[in-house]
Amino acid sequence: xxxxxxxxxxxxxxxxxxxxxxxxxxxxxxxxxxxxxxxxxxxxxxxxxxxxxxxxxxxxxxxxxxxxxxxxxxxxxxxxxxxxxxxxxxxxxxxxxxxxxxxxxxxxxxxx
Amino acid sequence: xxxxxxxxxxxxxxxxxxxxxxxxxxxxxxxxxxxxxxxxxxxxxxxxxxxxxxxxxxxxxxxxxxxxxxxxxxxxxxxxxxxxxxxxxxxxxxxxxxxxxxxxxxxxxxxxxxxxxxxxxxxxxxxxxxxxxxxxxxxxxxxxxxxxxxxxxxxxxxxxxxxxxxxxxxxxxxxxxxxxxxxxxxxxxxxxxxxxxxxxxxxxxxxxxxxxxxxxxxxxx
Numbered sequence: 001x002x003x004x005x006x007x008x009x010x011x012x013x014x015x016x017x018x019x020x021x022x023x024x025x026x027x028x029x030x031x032x033x034x035x036x037x038x039x040x041x042x043x044x045x046x047x048x049x050x051x052x053x054x055x056x057x058x059x060x061x062x063x064x065x066x067x068x069x070x071x072x073x074x075x076x077x078x079x080x081x082x083x084x085x086x087x088x089x090x091x092x093x094x095x096x097x098x099x100x101x102x103x104x105x106x107x108x109x110x111x112x
Numbered sequence: 113x114x115x116x117x118x119x120x121x122x123x124x125x126x127x128x129x130x131x132x133x134x135x136x137x138x139x140x141x142x143x144x145x146x147x148x149x150x151x152x153x154x155x156x157x158x159x160x161x162x163x164x165x166x167x168x169x170x171x172x173x174x175x176x177x178x179x180x181x182x183x184x185x186x187x188x189x190x191x192x193x194x195x196x197x198x199x200x201x202x203x204x205x206x207x208x209x210x211x212x213x214x215x216x217x218x219x220x221x222x223x224x225x226x227x228x229x230x231x232x233x234x235x236x237x238x239x240x241x242x243x244x245x246x247x248x249x250x251x252x253x254x255x256x257x258x259x260x261x262x263x264x265x266x267x268x269x270x271x272x273x274x275x276x277x278x279x280x281x282x283x284x285x286x287x288x289x290x291x292x293x294x295x296x297x298x299x300x301x302x303x304x305x306x307x308x309x310x311x312x313x314x315x316x317x318x319x320x321x322x323x324x325x326x327x328x329x330x331x332x333x
Contacts, residue, residue: 028137029144046166047141048173055180061187067133077137
């Protein structure tokens with residue numbers, strides 16, 4: 001039987017960050033902007049919600065961060081996926097797919 | 113342009129508590145937001161208010177940042193701490209069996225003189241120590257592989273030490289001219305079986321109760 005890990009709830013924000021970082025490194029503001037753009041403004045991260053999450057993911061070694069100069073010449077802290085982060089992305093996507101399919105069976109999103 | 117670093121440092125009360133890099137990063141985020149709003153035509157005061165309005169509770173944020181930036185690493189909580197707890201228990205209990213006067217048994221494997229020594233009481237206790245390590249690891253979010261590594265830590269730690277020391281010992285023996293390689297290989301095999309393989313298997317049994325693939329989602333009201 002397919003089951004969803006109990007970290008799904010926490011993983012939703014993680015999935016968003018890991019997904020936007022998949023193409024390459026970004027600084028925090030860029031991550032927040034990209035998530036907002038790609039979800040049409042449905043998901044928004046501000047300073048208070050984004051950085052505790054990024055620091056936790058860094059501690060869990062899902063992302064790594066380095067200070068670098070941006071195109072404007074300012075120092076920014078760039079985040080990128082680690083190999084553990086890349087590895088986690090695929091099962092996390094799968095778990096969310098299962099979760100939505102299960103919810104859909106109850107709520108009938110497709111019929112709504 | 114407001115000095116966001118100073119504003120963030122003051123509001124967070126981060127001086128001496130949080131790394132300057134944290135303040136700089138948060139300030140950079142707010143600065144970019146501010147600049148974007150001003151560039152879009154928003155009055156500066158309003159843009160500043162919106163930038164700072166991203167944090168409703170600075171005290172709560174400071175606490176969260178301190179929690180995330182300090183303390184033990186995930187790897188320590190998932191692997192090293194449970195593994196070390198298991199190691200201490202295994203060593204202490206082995207010493208207890210010696211204090212209690214329980215002599216180790218010797219069992220021969222096959223007909224080539226390979227044997228291992230073990231204390232049955234100690235060997236029977238090892239799965240419980242392994243289970244404790246696996247439980248602690250799983251509670252910290254450890255996956256199966258990490259749980260196994262934590263539970264068998266008292267076995268693979270000396271295992272690596274023996275593996276590293278064996279070629280060195282052989283080289284030294286050859287150098288001094290005492291080259292009874294057969295005896296050395298036999299003693300190495302006995303030690304590996306007695307200290308690494310058999311205890312490792314016993315401790316890894318403790319992981320079995322925690323091997324569930326996943327848990328169902330708990331729906332909160």
